[in-house]
Amino acid sequence: MELRGTIIEETFAEAFRMWGARLVVTAADRRWVDTAVQVVCGYATSVIGCDAEAGREVDLDPSQTPDGRPGAAVLFFAFNDQKLAKALPNRVGQCLMTCPTTAVYDGLPGVTTTPESARLDLGKRLRYFGDGFQSSKVIDGRRHWRVPVMDGEFVVEETAGAVKAIAGGNLLICGPDQTTTLAAAVRAVDAIAPLPDVITPFPGGVVRSGSKVGSRYKALFASSNDEYCPTLRHTPRSKLRPGVGCVYEIVINGLNRDAIARAMRVGIEASAGPPIIAISAGNYGGNLGKFHFKLHEVMAAEAGR
Amino acid sequence: MSGYTLVWKHRPGPACVDGSFLRPDVLGPLDPAALAAKPVPVGRDLVPLAELCDIRGQPGPTLTLEGAPPLDRLGEGMLSGELVIHGEAGDDLGASMRGGRIHVRGQAGRRVGGPSPTSRQGMSGGEIVIDGDAGDYAGLRMRRGLVAIRGRAGASPGYRMLAGTIIVGRGPMDAPGLEMRRGMILGLDRTAGEAPMGGHLVDVGPFASSVSPVLRLILRRVATLGWPVDHAAMDGRYRLLRSDALELGRGEVWQWLS
Numbered sequence: 206m207e208l209r210g211t212i213i214e215e216t217f218a219e220a221f222r223m224w225g226a227r228l229v230v231t232a233a234d235r236r237w238v239d240t241a242v243q244v245v246c247g248y249a250t251s252v253i254g255c256d257a258e259a260g261r262e263v264d265l266d267p268s269q270t271p272d273g274r275p276g277a278a279v280l281f282f283a284f285n286d287q288k289l290a291k292a293l294p295n296r297v298g299q300c301l302m303t304c305p306t307t308a309v310y311d312g313l314p315g316v317t318t319t320p321e322s323a324r325l326d327l328g329k330r331l332r333y334f335g336d337g338f339q340s341s342k343v344i345d346g347r348r349h350w351r352v353p354v355m356d357g358e359f360v361v362e363e364t365a366g367a368v369k370a371i372a373g374g375n376l377l378i379c380g381p382d383q384t385t386t387l388a389a390a391v392r393a394v395d396a397i398a399p400l401p402d403v404i405t406p407f408p409g410g411v412v413r414s415g416s417k418v419g420s421r422y423k424a425l426f427a428s429s430n431d432e433y434c435p436t437l438r439h440t441p442r443s444k445l446r447p448g449v450g451c452v453y454e455i456v457i458n459g460l461n462r463d464a465i466a467r468a469m470r471v472g473i474e475a476s477a478g479p480p481i482i483a484i485s486a487g488n489y490g491g492n493l494g495k496f497h498f499k500l501h502e503v504m505a506a507e508a509g510r
Numbered sequence: 511m512s513g514y515t516l517v518w519k520h521r522p523g524p525a526c527v528d529g530s531f532l533r534p535d536v537l538g539p540l541d542p543a544a545l546a547a548k549p550v551p552v553g554r555d556l557v558p559l560a561e562l563c564d565i566r567g568q569p570g571p572t573l574t575l576e577g578a579p580p581l582d583r584l585g586e587g588m589l590s591g592e593l594v595i596h597g598e599a600g601d602d603l604g605a606s607m608r609g610g611r612i613h614v615r616g617q618a619g620r621r622v623g624g625p626s627p628t629s630r631q632g633m634s635g636g637e638i639v640i641d642g643d644a645g646d647y648a649g650l651r652m653r654r655g656l657v658a659i660r661g662r663a664g665a666s667p668g669y670r671m672l673a674g675t676i677i678v679g680r681g682p683m684d685a686p687g688l689e690m691r692r693g694m695i696l697g698l699d700r701t702a703g704e705a706p707m708g709g710h711l712v713d714v715g716p717f718a719s720s721v722s723p724v725l726r727l728i729l730r731r732v733a734t735l736g737w738p739v740d741h742a743a744m745d746g747r748y749r750l751l752r753s754d755a756l757e758l759g760r761g762e763v764w765q766w767l768s
Contacts, residue, residue, distance in 0.1 A: 272726040356721070360722070
C-alpha cells in the first residue's frame, strides 16, 4: 500500500493494556499552565523506566475548566491501577502543588469503581500536607481539598477516575535522513496533538530510541530496536528498506482503541509523502500485546469514512 | 424536566401550613391517582391533596408549586429531585435535607436549610437557591450543601453552622457565622464590603479571589443553578474573616470588596 509515494507496510502496531487517568490542571495564566504541565509530565516517557507515562492531551479555554481559568487536560498511564494510584499523588504533590497558582481536578468525574475502572485517592492523600489546616468543600457532589500554601490555597479534587486504557500504539517513520524524517514526525505529532483521548508521551512526541523486548543482558528487559537502527543495516536482522537512513517512532497512548486508531491514521496522513520512504509499526510478533493495530486496516477505516 | 405541577386552589377553612410532605423524591414517583389521594394534614384533619390543588403533569423528578401559601418545612429531609416554588416559602425550608435542589422564586422564611424538629443538624447535602430574601438564621447548624440567597439574609446567617456554603447576594450581613465551626459564608454585595460584621469574627485581611480557586468553583456552580453571578466577582477582591478561635477558627466569611 502506498500513500503519496510512501509505502505503508503491511504490519501492525502491538499495544498493551494499561490504566489511564485524566487530570485537569488550571492556573492563573497560560504560562503557569504550561509550566505545570511540563513539570508533571517530566520523566514520564515510558514505563520501562518511569512510574507512569504522561502527556498533555489538550489545552482548555477558561470556559472549559471547572474554575474558569486557563487549563490543560493531562493523561497519565501506568501498568495497573495500583501503580497509577501511587504515581498520581506523587506527581501532583511534587510537581503541581509546588507550582504557583495551580489547581487540579479530576478529568474523568463520571468514573466509578468497577472491574474496568477505579477511583484513585488524590487530594485525599495530599491533604495532609496542610498539617491540620486543610479543609474540604463539596461542590456539585465532588469533594475538593483546600491545602493552605504560601500563595493562597492549593485546590485538589479528592479522587480521580481511572479506566482501563491502551498504550503502545505506534508508527515508525522511515526516511532518508534525520532532517526530513524528523520534519515528517513532527507533522504527525502536530496532527495528533488536537485529538482527544490520546497522548504522545515521548519528548516532543517523538522517540529515537525505539525498543524491543528483552536484551542479551539479563538485567534489562528492553533494549535498542536494532532492526531499525541505520548504523546496523548491514546485519541480517535489519528491516530497513534501501535508502532509509533514519527512523523515528511515534508512540500513542489512549483511553480507548478507537482513539488510538484515529491518531495513527492522522499521523500517517500527515507524515506520508516524499521523501519519506516507508511507514511501519513496531510489534513483537503479536505474542505480547493484546491490541493489534494493523496499518492497512487503520487506513482502510479512514478511507471508508 | 418531567414531573408534577401543583397549582394551589382557594379553599375555605383552615389553611395548610405544614409543607413537609412536599418532597419531589416522595411524590414524584407516584401515579396521578395516588398523588391525588395523598393525605395532607390541614388543621386537625387529613384531606386528599387533590382538594388543595390542581395536579398537572406526570411522574418525574421535579415538583413545582404554583400559587401556594408560604408553607413551612418545604422539602424537609428530601434526598433527591428538584422542588421549584413559584411564590414564597415559609420557615424551615429544606430542613435537614440531604440531597436534591430547591429553587424558590420568591422569598423564604427563617432557618433555611436548618434542622428538622427531630434533628440536631441542618441540611447535610443538596442545594437551595432563593431568588428573593431569606429570614433569620439561614443555614442554621447546616452540615453540608449550599444555600444561595440572591436577596438579603436576616439575622446571623450560618448561626452554629458546621460546614457547607451560604451565599448572600444583597446587603450587609448581620452577624454572619455566629458560633460557626467550619464552612463558608460569601457576601456578594460589594457596597457592603466594609460594613462591620460583629466582634465574633477575626479580620484576616483583603485578598484577591485568586488565593482560593474554590471561590470561583462556587460562583460557577451557582451560575449553573440559575443565579448568573456578576462576572466581576470571579476576579474580585475579598475581605476574609475567620470565626472565633473558641469555635475552631475554621469558619470563613468572604465579603466581596471590589
